[in-house]
Amino acid sequence: MKKRMLRIAYLFPDEMSTYGDRGNIITLVQRLQWRGFGAEVVEYRPGDAQPHNIDMFFIGGGQDSGQRVIGSSILRLKPWLSEAIESGMPGLVICGGLQLLGQYFEMVSGDRVEGLGIFALHTIGGAERLTGNVHVQSDTFGEVLGFENHSGRTYLDKPHQAMGRVVLGAGNNNEDGTEGILHRHTMGTYLHGPVLPKNPVIADWLIAGALGISSTELAQLPDQFLAHARAFSRRRPR
Amino acid sequence: MKWKSQLGVSIGRVANRGMRLIGRDSTALPGYLAERFERNSLGEFMRGRVYGSRILITGTNGKTTTTHALKTILEADGRPVVSNSSGSNLSRGVLTALMQDNRQGEDVTLLLEVDEASMPAVVAAAEPTHCVILNLFRDQLDRYGEVDTTQKLLVRALIGSGAELILNGDDPWVAMIPKLTGSKRTHYFGLNIDGLQALPHDFAADQPVAPLTQAHISYQRRYFGHLGIYAADDGSFKRPALAVDVRKFNKQKTGQQKLHYMLQKKQHSILTNLSGTYNAYNIAAVLLTSSLLGMNQKTVEAGIQSVKPAFGRQEILSIDGKVYQFYLIKNPSGFNQVIQQACTNQTDTRPILFIINDNFADGRDVSWLWDTAVEDIQPGSHIIVSGLRAYDMALRLEYAGLPCQVVPDPIKALQTSQKLAQADLGVRVLPTYTGLLQLRKHLALKLEHTI
Numbered sequence: 108m109k110k111r112m113l114r115i116a117y118l119f120p121d122e123m124s125t126y127g128d129r130g131n132i133i134t135l136v137q138r139l140q141w142r143g144f145g146a147e148v149v150e151y152r153p154g155d156a157q158p159h160n161i162d163m164f165f166i167g168g169g170q171d172s173g174q175r176v177i178g179s180s181i182l183r184l185k186p187w188l189s190e191a192i193e194s195g196m197p198g199l200v201i202c203g204g205l206q207l208l209g210q211y212f213e214m215v216s217g218d219r220v221e222g223l224g225i226f227a228l229h230t231i232g233g234a235e236r237l238t239g240n241v242h243v244q245s246d247t248f249g250e251v252l253g254f255e256n257h258s259g260r261t262y263l264d265k266p267h268q269a270m271g272r273v274v275l276g277a278g279n280n281n282e283d284g285t286e287g288i289l290h291r292h293t294m295g296t297y298l299h300g301p302v303l304p305k306n307p308v309i310a311d312w313l314i315a316g317a318l319g320i321s322s323t324e325l326a327q328l329p330d331q332f333l334a335h336a337r338a339f340s341r342r343r344p345r
Numbered sequence: 346m347k348w349k350s351q352l353g354v355s356i357g358r359v360a361n362r363g364m365r366l367i368g369r370d371s372t373a374l375p376g377y378l379a380e381r382f383e384r385n386s387l388g389e390f391m392r393g394r395v396y397g398s399r400i401l402i403t404g405t406n407g408k409t410t411t412t413h414a415l416k417t418i419l420e421a422d423g424r425p426v427v428s429n430s431s432g433s434n435l436s437r438g439v440l441t442a443l444m445q446d447n448r449q450g451e452d453v454t455l456l457l458e459v460d461e462a463s464m465p466a467v468v469a470a471a472e473p474t475h476c477v478i479l480n481l482f483r484d485q486l487d488r489y490g491e492v493d494t495t496q497k498l499l500v501r502a503l504i505g506s507g508a509e510l511i512l513n514g515d516d517p518w519v520a521m522i523p524k525l526t527g528s529k530r531t532h533y534f535g536l537n538i539d540g541l542q543a544l545p546h547d548f549a550a551d552q553p554v555a556p557l558t559q560a561h562i563s564y565q566r567r568y569f570g571h572l573g574i575y576a577a578d579d580g581s582f583k584r585p586a587l588a589v590d591v592r593k594f595n596k597q598k599t600g601q602q603k604l605h606y607m608l609q610k611k612q613h614s615i616l617t618n619l620s621g622t623y624n625a626y627n628i629a630a631v632l633l634t635s636s637l638l639g640m641n642q643k644t645v646e647a648g649i650q651s652v653k654p655a656f657g658r659q660e661i662l663s664i665d666g667k668v669y670q671f672y673l674i675k676n677p678s679g680f681n682q683v684i685q686q687a688c689t690n691q692t693d694t695r696p697i698l699f700i701i702n703d704n705f706a707d708g709r710d711v712s713w714l715w716d717t718a719v720e721d722i723q724p725g726s727h728i729i730v731s732g733l734r735a736y737d738m739a740l741r742l743e744y745a746g747l748p749c750q751v752v753p754d755p756i757k758a759l760q761t762s763q764k765l766a767q768a769d770l771g772v773r774v775l776p777t778y779t780g781l782l783q784l785r786k787h788l789a790l791k792l793e794h795t796i
Contacts, residue, residue, distance in 0.1 A: 121550070121552040122552065124548070125483065125486065125491065125551075126486055126710065126712040126713070126716075127712030127713055127714065127715030127716050128715075129548055129715060129716060130712070130715025130716075130741075130744075133715065133744050133745075134744060137744050153561070170491040170492065170493050170494075170551070175559070176554055176559065176561075236490075238709075238710075239709065240709065254709070254710045254711075254712055256486060256710065299710065299712045300711075300712055301712055301715050304715070304740050304741070304744060305737075305740070331743065332736050332739040332740045332743055332751070333740065335736040335739075335751070336736035336737050336739070336740045338736075339733070339734065339735075339736050339737070340734075340737065343703060343709070343733070344709075
């Protein structure tokens with residue numbers, strides 16, 4: 108197999124990047140390069156021309172001010188992003204990115220911010236932040252470990268789309284036990300940590316999707332610190 | 346209810362006396378007890394107290410160092426200073442410090458290091474004459490929230506305050522505060538250095554937008570994080586004119602740093618033991634504040650020269666002929682500054698020991714390790730990682746292509762790194778807050794043994 112160059116679109120890296128989100132990009136690039144593939148990160152900023160020849164996309168979490176700034180730019184990007192996701196392009200969206208791709212966000216004040224309407228979910232602002240270590244059990248990925256820090260409560264229209272069920276922590280809304288969403292080949296989650304370095308099974312699912320192969324066909328990597336890092340973080344308190 | 350807060354203060358005083366009787370000093374407990382009883386105990390305690398200048402110092406990084414430096418030169422100038430120099434900087438710590446040092450009067454300066462989150466309470470109680478804001482960075486997001494949340498807190502604290510504001514002009518989050526509070530008495534410090542630029546992997550910037558118009562902000566030069574020379578694309582906001590600006594700093598053979606700066610349109614230079622870009626900012630803040638206090642320039646320069654690094658901030662400990670230099674790391678921007686200053690020099694072969702904990706005081710979330718420029722650490726460095734989250738740091742380094750050795754127990758890790766150190770060169774120790782406390786305690790015990 109000829110080793111390809113994959114292009115990863117990193118959408119709004121200045122405004123939508125917090126809590127170590129960039130670590131997800133570092134993880135995707137390294138796991139590609141360690142296996143001999145090329146990786147190019149295409150950063151998309153407000154005002155840039157629509158990205159092209161993209162194999163995978165990523166949106167991180169943002170501060171309120173960041174999410175306000177990108178409002179009109181992400182709306183212009185909606186046709187491209189919607190087409191990409193529905194046609195099965197692999198993607199990962201974290202926290203604020205997850206909320207933006209939903210139907211709407213209703214703030215504590217009662218004001219409503221429209222989302223892109225790609226995910227069948229909506230978010231209601233909460234007074235109290237949901238913060239702490241999270242353990243999730245996922246049919247697709249097994250046990251997923253991370254850290255959450257959000258005030259929005261997200262409700263899925265179709266609960267079976269959840270990425271997994273919360274074992275420790277709050278997850279989407281601290282009520283129904285769901286965490287994140289899986290839609291086509293895009294995953295949305297509240298998990299920081301960042302999520303990919305300690306859950307490389309998700310990184311490899313994204314990479315395999317972009318290559319059009321199954322994860323089991325990817326070369327094994329040594330991941331020499333992974334088991335210990337997961338074991339230690341599993342023991343830490345909420 | 347006044348009687349309640351008075352009683353709260355009395356409880357705190359009794360607790361303070363009790364602690365002394367049993368031979369214990371406390372930096373926060375008496376204030377904590379008083380505040381548990383009545384939230385506004387600090388306000389009640391401050392009522393009617395008289396001080397000359399009342400100076401508050403806040404910001405994400407550099408509070409302890411800046412407060413320590415300003416205290417040193419004020420005292421060198423013969424002015425009595427009441428301060429929370431233990432670094433206990435929440436309102437309960439401030440209250441405790443004031444209970445323990447009862448001095449007051451027109452000749453006494455009140456100098457307080459204040460945690461950003463405690464600013465509304467402390468500003469209301471202390472009615473500051475001067476307020477220094479050093480910078481605003483992302484810091485333990487699980488405890489403090491994001492930069493715009495912290496900025497809102499400071500704006501709320503300062504609306505209606507008559508204090509002179511001494512602000513970092515290179516940090517747009519800080520420099521825009523007067524536009525949001527309507528403060529008129531403002532003074533700015535910063536850097537104008539041509540050759541200085543951020544590390545290639547410094548992504549610890551939190552890009553703000555222009556106040557009021559929300560326009561995008563572009564940088565002409567970035568010193569580190571989001572500090573630099575900038576202007577809003579619509580022309581509504583730009584880096585303000587600087588009253589003190591550092592033009593150049595360089596390391597001397599003695600290890601000291603020489604700093605060239607402009608103050609009142611005149612060029613000056615000083616020597617200091619505090620090195621690195623972030624200390625250039627801290628010293629600029631001290632120079633501007635002391636000039637506003639009308640201090641003699643010669644006294645200020647001599648004072649700054651005598652300032653030693655604060656606890657764990659480039660501090661050097663020598664025990665059993667072994668040398669340890671501590672660089673406290675708490676958040677991405679501070680970590681990046683340590684990397685830039687201590688981990689990029691090819692000739693520095695000292696082992697690097699990371700101690701990464703996730704106790705409450707460190708912040709429970711270790712995501713921030715991924716916002717740091719570890720890719721810029723000198724390749725080939727001997728790296729040992731330790732602490733409760735040692736393997737998270739090892740994973741971070743693995744993805745940066747840097748090999749490391751994991752020794753989870755910090756005391757054993759200290760011994761391992763000491764064995765790797767050449768002759769008397771010693772070890773660079775980069776701990777989070779509770780890691781620093783743990784090692785200091787261990788080394789202090791050893792110190793007693795050797796005596």
